[in-house]
Structures are given as structure tokens and as C-alpha cells.
Amino acid sequence: MDSAVEIQGLGKKFDLPLKPSGGLYSFLPERLLPKAHYEDFWALRDVNLTIPKARMMGIIGRNGSGKSTLLKIIAGILKPTHGTITTHGSVAALLELGAGFHEELSGMENIFLNAAILGLSRKEIKKILPSIIEFSGLERFLYTPIRHYSTGMQARLGFSIAINMNPDILLVDEVISVGDREFQSKCISKIAEFRSQGRTIVLVTHDIDMANFVCDELVWLESGQVRSTGPSGQVAHEYRSHIFETLSRDVPSGDRIPSQTRQNPVILHGRFLDEKGEEKTSFIYEQNATLEIPYDTGGEALERPGVRVVVTRHDNLVVAEIDSADHGFAPEKLKGKGTILIHFRPLLFLKSKYDVSIVLYHRDHPEKVYDTRMRLDEFEISVLKGAQRPGLIAHVPCEWVIRGAHLSNSGDRFKASTNK
Numbered sequence: 001m002d003s004a005v006e007i008q009g010l011g012k013k014f015d016l017p018l019k020p021s022g023g024l025y026s027f028l029p030e031r032l033l034p035k036a037h038y039e040d041f042w043a044l045r046d047v048n049l050t051i052p053k054a055r056m057m058g059i060i061g062r063n064g065s066g067k068s069t070l071l072k073i074i075a076g077i078l079k080p081t082h083g084t085i086t087t088h089g090s091v092a093a094l095l096e097l098g099a100g101f102h103e104e105l106s107g108m109e110n111i112f113l114n115a116a117i118l119g120l121s122r123k124e125i126k127k128i129l130p131s132i133i134e135f136s137g138l139e140r141f142l143y144t145p146i147r148h149y150s151t152g153m154q155a156r157l158g159f160s161i162a163i164n165m166n167p168d169i170l171l172v173d174e175v176i177s178v179g180d181r182e183f184q185s186k187c188i189s190k191i192a193e194f195r196s197q198g199r200t201i202v203l204v205t206h207d208i209d210m211a212n213f214v215c216d217e218l219v220w221l222e223s224g225q226v227r228s229t230g231p232s233g234q235v236a237h238e239y240r241s242h243i244f245e246t247l248s249r250d251v252p253s254g255d256r257i258p259s260q261t262r263q264n265p266v267i268l269h270g271r272f273l274d275e276k277g278e279e280k281t282s283f284i285y286e287q288n289a290t291l292e293i294p295y296d297t298g299g300e301a302l303e304r305p306g307v308r309v310v311v312t313r314h315d316n317l318v319v320a321e322i323d324s325a326d327h328g329f330a331p332e333k334l335k336g337k338g339t340i341l342i343h344f345r346p347l348l349f350l351k352s353k354y355d356v357s358i359v360l361y362h363r364d365h366p367e368k369v370y371d372t373r374m375r376l377d378e379f380e381i382s383v384l385k386g387a388q389r390p391g392l393i394a395h396v397p398c399e400w401v402i403r404g405a406h407l408s409n410s411g412d413r414f415k416a417s418t419n420k
Helices: 025-026 067-075 108-115 122-136 151-163 181-196 208-214 233-247
Strands: 003-017 037-053 056-060 082-087 090-093 168-175 201-205 217-222 225-231 272-274 280-286 291-301 305-313 319-321 331-344 351-360 369-382 395-402 412-419
Touching: 003 067, 003 201, 025 067, 037 067, 037 201, 037 225, 056 067, 056 208, 056 233, 067 082, 067 168, 067 201, 082 122, 090 151, 108 151, 122 151, 122 233, 151 181, 168 181, 208 233, 217 233, 225 233, 291 305, 291 351, 305 331
Parallel strands: 056 201, 056 217, 090 168, 168 201, 280 369
Antiparallel strands: 003 037, 003 082, 217 225, 272 291, 291 331, 305 319, 305 351, 351 369, 395 412
């Protein structure tokens, strides 16, 4: 078998209680309401999915898209309303923070309880107990009741139990993000080791950057249905683009956010110019460009102004935040009409579409904003150097050197460039 999980025509329906219109029904608990006071809610509908063995599959999507429901069905906690699901091998699940824990029991007692719920015998638990304790790093707190554990400590203990069961398929729902950076690094290293042993991991997360980094493939769920599935970089790019388009409906391009102190705009507009000083919205990678920002203070003097420029890719990923104070631009005041020019020599953004937001603020009191323009200008970069994989944010020129006994002291040098 090349697949760890096979899902065909999967659907899951829940009964969603309706608010009683009044009368006697308004005093009844939900479980006693007649069928007429419920409506069908399909958390999942017509899901077809194959999860390959020895791979890491990430499931992404907004709240309520059906991610956790799908994971619980794979784990066997919920039964589908229709469709089939087949798993090949043993399954361990870490679905909710503290699931299987009893807050009055100690950490040690909860290890035995949680592992027993997951199907291990007492003899098997004792065998893996040292590994659980070592990985969790909670040896000092093993005899402390769980109710005194922080959320991060509970995540440590729960993940340590699940990962040390050595299942063929590990299901993880968000809990890695609860731990601190050190523990997250340990989890990712352990997952890499887990994968090298030919095991399968299914991860639900809202952290798109982490999912893109650690997962081989992503599944994007939208309203209980599979919207997209494929390589992690491709699906993450599609998901970000969708979110950005949704947000764009709320904040149209070029909109101004009024400051607390001024009603009239200071930033008149923003536009990109080429080397000839002509307005342009399309550039080639490494071409010189200038961002022109005309301003008008209306006769008022703006004390110690600073300018922040935020460049956002079309899928809502912020790729650069440029602050004038970091580049020696620090005038004591702005008064009247004028133009601020920011020269990019060269422009190093990769092939994509971008827009620019501009914030004019007081350098000593950044909370005092003179003016803000959201997505004021849009420009596009094209690259002549071959194909570019989706999702990349930087092009890093570099030089490669090979040194060895059979080579000269200087080594053989190869000029190349690497996408990263």
C-alpha cells in the first residue's frame, strides 16, 4: 500500500439547534427539543482525499471549515454520516489541549491514563515512560496536579505521549503552536525523525508559514469541502491569495485611514517612477525604480516626521517594511508642499504583484500618526531568469566554492544564484 489514509465521498452532518420561538420549548434543554427545532449542518461534504505513506500532510482553512472534524473522523472518534475512510496502520492522535487528562491527577498519573485511552497496556506504558519524561522536559512537575500546568506544559506532555507511542499515523491538531520556541523546535525535529522512519503525519494548523515549511502537501478546506490540494508552496500561495482578495473587499485600494489629529490628507498619492522619471507600474527584476510620495501639510509644521513603507505581495504576505529612520532620513519637520523620493537601486522583489502602504508618523512618538494610506500604489515585477516556483520571497545571488586536496588552494569557483 502506498497510502496511509484513503477517504472517499466523506460527509459529516450535525444537528444544529435552532433558537426556540417561545412557549414551553424555550424551557427545555437542547437534547429534549423535537426534531423540528434542529437544522442540518454539514461540517464535511463530499471529501475525497488520499494521504500517502511516509509523508506529512497539512490541513489548513478558516475556523469552521471542518479541519478538526476531519481529523477526529480519521482518528475514529467520530463516525461519518456517509462515505468511507480506510487507515493502514496504527493511529495516535493529539487533537485537543488536555484531551484525556484529568486535572486532579498528577502528570505521572495522567501519562498512564492518557496512554491507556490511546490503547497501550500498563507494560507498554512503562516501556516508553522514560522517553515521554525526557522529551517533555517536565520531570520536576510529574507529581504536580495537571490543574497547575500551563497550556504550554500540557501541550508538552500530550505531544510527548502521542509521539512516543510510535504509531504508523500521527494526527496533530494545532497544539504544537501552544508550546514555546524551544519545544516547537524539538517537535519539528522529532517529526523529521518520525518521517524518516516511514511514518505518516497529518497536521491541522492556522500557521500557514509553518505548514508551508514542514509539510510535503497541504489540503485546503473551505466550508467542509476540499478547495485545493497539492504541494505545500502552491496551496499556501493559493490560500493567501484568497484571504487577501476577501480582505480587499473591506479596504479598497488607495483608501486613506484618517489620523487622530488631522482630517485633511498629508500624503497626496504615491507612484513608482523609472530611471527616466516616468510613471510605471511594471518593472523587471533588478531594475532601478523610485517611489514618489508628494505631500501637503496645509501650512502646518509636522514635527520630527518618519515614513514607513510596507510592501505587501498580492496574497497578503508582507515582504518588506522600510522605515526612513533606519536609513538616515530624519528631518526635523515637514511644512507646506513637497515630495519624498525613495530610490530602489535596484528593485529586488521577485516576480509577482505588490502594493504599497505608507505611514507618516512622529519619530519620537510612533503612536502619533500624521497620515496613513493603505495599498496606495500597485506594481508588478517580472523576471527574465527562467521559471520561478510559487511562494518564494527572495532571490539570493551567491558564489559556490569547492575545496579539496585534489584542487588548487583557491578551489574551483562557480558563480550561481539560489532561490530561497
